[in-house]
Amino acid sequence: MAIRPPSLTNDTHAWACLISCTVVLPSVGGCTGPSGSASDVQALDMQGSLHNIYSAPCTTGNPVIQCSLYDLAKLAGVKDAPSKPPAPLPHQLAAQLRQVVGTLVRSTRTVDRLASVPAAVLGLLDTRGPMTTADLAAARGVRHQTTATTVRELTEAGFLAARPDPGDARRKVLTLTKAGKKALDTDRRQRVGVLADAMEKTLDEDDRRALAHALDLVERISDSIQADQPCAEQREFNTGAW
Template sequence: MDDVLAEDLRQVIGELVRAVRAVDTMPSGEAATLGHLDRGGPQTTADIAHLRGVTHQAAAKTVKELLGNGLVRAEPHPHDGRKLLLHITDPGRARLQQERSQRANRLNTAIRDTLNPDEQKRLRECVPLLARVTAGITGR
């Protein structure tokens, strides 16, 4: 039974994430990179690659696009002159917030339009449970 629950949860959460991301206006790799820089502070391209689970080359391509659009800036790494430390810029933070707002609005509309108040309350009660499951997977 636990295997069935795990698979059902994996499938429905995946579908939910894809449905919410359908309103995105920027590539998912760029949004993910901006999110890591926003939440975790300055990072190297290697750090970003590791966090995103992609190759260094893929992360470097994304970083190049973000740099070109002024959404991130680079400065020499303070401890390793061979590396660059990436920072999210104010325009990058604004663009990320726009993406997050669009996603939240889409999700909020769906919750409001498809769930009655009691169901909305029950869904709210599930959020801490999902956070604990996520922590159990990530170790954080």
């Protein structure tokens, strides 16, 4: 007879309880019943706790204990190895990542002072340097007329400056002014501040370490996408860089 655990909580219990074994102990309390009869034997585990194990008929003068590997592990103080849950499939993680990142971006942009389209134009000039209206329209994938309207509004606000193109006097090159750079940087700092405040409220040190590791993984995914699609980073989002 083998002692069974109260519940089979994981695979370790499941296979261990299905395998029985016989152990001859040289001295464990002695055989209380007559030769050939079964008896109960008390054995100490590694923590000094008593366990009653049903022994087989005692024919040799020493208790012959029949038990499962689970029982032996319990007596030896061996703990069950934690079982790992199965890893999510890539497409499941991808769908969740897209949703979470999208929500994160939208929530932090609620504090922006610049509208999304003007911010996109300013962001392009900040990262790529001087550009023409045609260049901006091509980079954003929108019509020239639409971009020209945005450029005029930003110029009137003092965020852009236009100067003649040295290579073609008919064209004008747009540059970011100090006021435009300040407006862009202000929104970026606001987003960082919103994120930092949320992290301070919701994450402890272990959580922040886990997040730092997760960011490394996200960066690896991003690098892989850019390597597979070299033209992906040449096209700016209509809403601008985050």
